[in-house]
Amino acid sequence: MDIGAYSFGDTQRNPDGSLGSTAQAISNLFEAIKHADASGLDYFGIGEHHTTTMPASSPGALISAAAAATKHITLGSAASIISTDDPVRIYQQFATADIISGGGRVEITAGRGSSVETFPLFGFDLQDYDELYEQKLDLLMSINDSASENITWSGTTRPALAHLAVVPRPAQNKLPIWLATGGNAASSARAGRLGLPVSYGIIGGAPHRFAPLAELYRKSGAAAGHALQTLKVSVAALGLVAPSTKEAVERFYPGWYNLNIEMGRLRGWPKPDKRAFDAQAAAPGAYYVGSPDEIAERIVHLHGYLGHMRHFLQSDIGGLPQEHFLESITLLATEVKPRVERLLAQK
Amino acid sequence: MNTLEGARLAPQATIGILGAGRVGTAIARLALAAGYRVKLATSKPAEENSLIIEIVTPGAEAVDASEAAAADLVIVAIPLHKFKDLDSHALSGKIVVDAMNYWSATDGEIPDFVNTALTSSEVVAAFLSASHVLKSFNHIGYHEMEPDALPAATGERRALAIAGDNSAAKTVLRGFIEHIGFDAVDAGDLAAGRHFEPGSEIFNGRFNASELNGLLHAVRLSN
Numbered sequence: 001m002d003i004g005a006y007s008f009g010d011t012q013r014n015p016d017g018s019l020g021s022t023a024q025a026i027s028n029l030f031e032a033i034k035h036a037d038a039s040g041l042d043y044f045g046i047g048e049h050h051t052t053t054m055p056a057s058s059p060g061a062l063i064s065a066a067a068a069a070t071k072h073i074t075l076g077s078a079a080s081i082i083s084t085d086d087p088v089r090i091y092q093q094f095a096t097a098d099i100i101s102g103g104g105r106v107e108i109t110a111g112r113g114s115s116v117e118t119f120p121l122f123g124f125d126l127q128d129y130d131e132l133y134e135q136k137l138d139l140l141m142s143i144n145d146s147a148s149e150n151i152t153w154s155g156t157t158r159p160a161l162a163h164l165a166v167v168p169r170p171a172q173n174k175l176p177i178w179l180a181t182g183g184n185a186a187s188s189a190r191a192g193r194l195g196l197p198v199s200y201g202i203i204g205g206a207p208h209r210f211a212p213l214a215e216l217y218r219k220s221g222a223a224a225g226h227a228l229q230t231l232k233v234s235v236a237a238l239g240l241v242a243p244s245t246k247e248a249v250e251r252f253y254p255g256w257y258n259l260n261i262e263m264g265r266l267r268g269w270p271k272p273d274k275r276a277f278d279a280q281a282a283a284p285g286a287y288y289v290g291s292p293d294e295i296a297e298r299i300v301h302l303h304g305y306l307g308h309m310r311h312f313l314q315s316d317i318g319g320l321p322q323e324h325f326l327e328s329i330t331l332l333a334t335e336v337k338p339r340v341e342r343l344l345a346q347k
Numbered sequence: 348m349n350t351l352e353g354a355r356l357a358p359q360a361t362i363g364i365l366g367a368g369r370v371g372t373a374i375a376r377l378a379l380a381a382g383y384r385v386k387l388a389t390s391k392p393a394e395e396n397s398l399i400i401e402i403v404t405p406g407a408e409a410v411d412a413s414e415a416a417a418a419d420l421v422i423v424a425i426p427l428h429k430f431k432d433l434d435s436h437a438l439s440g441k442i443v444v445d446a447m448n449y450w451s452a453t454d455g456e457i458p459d460f461v462n463t464a465l466t467s468s469e470v471v472a473a474f475l476s477a478s479h480v481l482k483s484f485n486h487i488g489y490h491e492m493e494p495d496a497l498p499a500a501t502g503e504r505r506a507l508a509i510a511g512d513n514s515a516a517k518t519v520l521r522g523f524i525e526h527i528g529f530d531a532v533d534a535g536d537l538a539a540g541r542h543f544e545p546g547s548e549i550f551n552g553r554f555n556a557s558e559l560n561g562l563l564h565a566v567r568l569s570n
């Protein structure tokens with residue numbers, strides 16, 4: 001089982017509550033990725049998010065830099081909002097990063113994004129939401145599956161490509177392309193049909209309720225003729241690891257509170273409720289906040305339902321102090337991962 | 348009007364659900380558990396959804412939208428910006444429960460909902476002018492629906508608000524809601540749905556019937 005982290009960037013809060021700089025947030029994130037690699041973490045996912053509090057807007061740029069500055073860790077977007085980007089450009093950037101990584105360490109995760117800020121930002125119309133996603137995914141896969149540099153493609157959401165070169169090719173034969181979904185059944189079926197690995201973003205509720213979706217994914221994949229070993233599942237969730245569960249909760253809650261105040265303003269949510277947090281933070285809730293023992297057990301418990309091959313956590317939200325972020329990464333790599341492997345071996 | 352006769356659903360009545368996403372499938376599972384016949388549809392032909400429905404809502408039938416629209420009670424759980432794709436003709440005379448929300452963060456800015464003093468359900472009702480449109484289910488997260496549903500005898504169970512202009516239709520919906528695991532609280536006419544739209548205290552809070560009544564009473568007084 002791969003253990004990892006992901007981040008949208010986390011702008012720090014000044015003592016007076018005002019926001020620090022978005023530049024500092026990116027520096028912190030870059031430091032965390034290098035630290036994750038040095039600690040032996042398996043995976044780091046980045047962005048794409050476009051807000052002042054979460055400014056990791058450019059996974060391609062950050063992953064290229066990280067590819068040069070790390071040795072072992074797998075790097076991916078989490079996720080690239082392909083609907084409002086150009087798949088040709090995404091592919092070129094990630095293929096470049098893959099080469100810089102030495103080959104085989106860079107992945108793309110394709111998503112729609114949970115909010116719609118990229119539509120006005122890049123000049124797209126929300127009326128085209130589904131069409132944009134479907135066509136851009138098709139183009140991204142066509143480029144990846146192509147036997148040569150020259151791509152021919154046509155659709156309505158982007159100018160056609162008539163035997164045009166899309167370069168470079170990645171160092172690995174193809175880039176792994178994951179499909180990100182938040183639990184819509186049709187997306188699981190689609191991922192299965194396309195034979196793409198699927199990444200579940202589980203942000204609330206009991207994660208094992210995704211079991212029927214994983215089953216649907218695998219059955220749809222098998223029905224479309226894809227081999228079972230290519231049908232991989234990963235799980236992205238909120239969480240933080242600290243030496244004790246009590247410390248983990250104390251460290252994570254303030255940032256969670258800040259984030260929910262901000263989301264509440266945007267989305268009309270009520271004031272965050274500590275009881276709702278506590279319910280999610282304890283097993284079998286969706287927040288993986290706890291000691292290495294507890295988190296390892298919960299990951300393995302979920303594995304019994306989903307059979308996932310990667311579990312990765314978003315910790316740095318709402319101004320999490322950088323030292324707590326780094327310590328959580330260390331613990332994930334050096335304490336959680338060995339426990340998960342031991343528990344899985346005993347099963 | 349057939350569907351309103353006697354103002355309650357037969358125990359094996361058919362529930363049609365438009366939208367087989369997070370909300371639609373959660374309500375479908377609750378309705379199946381309560382013994383109803385459930386027909387689910389999306390904008391796609393039925394056969395494209397059959398595997399999804401077999402695994403995610405075992406026991407429900409994948410149908411075309413027109414067949415779901417013919418059910419005894421119809422619940423609409425599609426992205427709100429697609430409401431004009433609904434077939435107003437097929438839904439005429441029907442009790443239609445609008446479970447949708449206008450959320451500019453995920454729906455974007457939709458002129459139909461921004462440039463108006465009406466609630467989102469009134470905008471939908473104006474489009475479905477021959478249906479009995481009710482508002483409910485919009486103020487509970489999809490992932491809370493099944494954990495929070497409890498049998499009637501349990502006492503302090505979660506309550507859902509109902510807004511609508513037709514009281515017989517509301518009685519039908521009340522029976523359905525109570526049967527699948529929640530208390531139901533009449534919030535008043537369809538316009539009163541604003542009290543549990545996004546941004547309100549009721550939206551996304553978790554309340555039993557007396558708390559919900561109290562909150563509705565308080566907002567009415569302050570208006």
Ligand SMILES: NC(=O)c1ccc[n+]([C@@H]2O[C@H](COP(=O)([O-])OP(=O)(O)OC[C@H]3O[C@@H](n4cnc5c(N)ncnc54)[C@H](OP(=O)(O)O)[C@@H]3O)[C@@H](O)[C@H]2O)c1
Nearest residue numbers: 366367368369370389390424425427432447448485488489
């Ligand atoms: N998520 C929540 O917790 C929650 C809670 C309460 C209320 N709501 C509201 O409920 C609505 C649905 O939310 P959701 O989260 O369930 O969305 P979702 O998971 O995206 O599902 C939407 C469903 O609607 C289908 N659909 C789209 N156009 C349709 C049409 N013209 N006719 C029939 N089906 C159609 C989609 O399938 P195809 O695209 O394949 O047709 C999909 O199955 C939204 O308005 C939301 O604001 C959400």
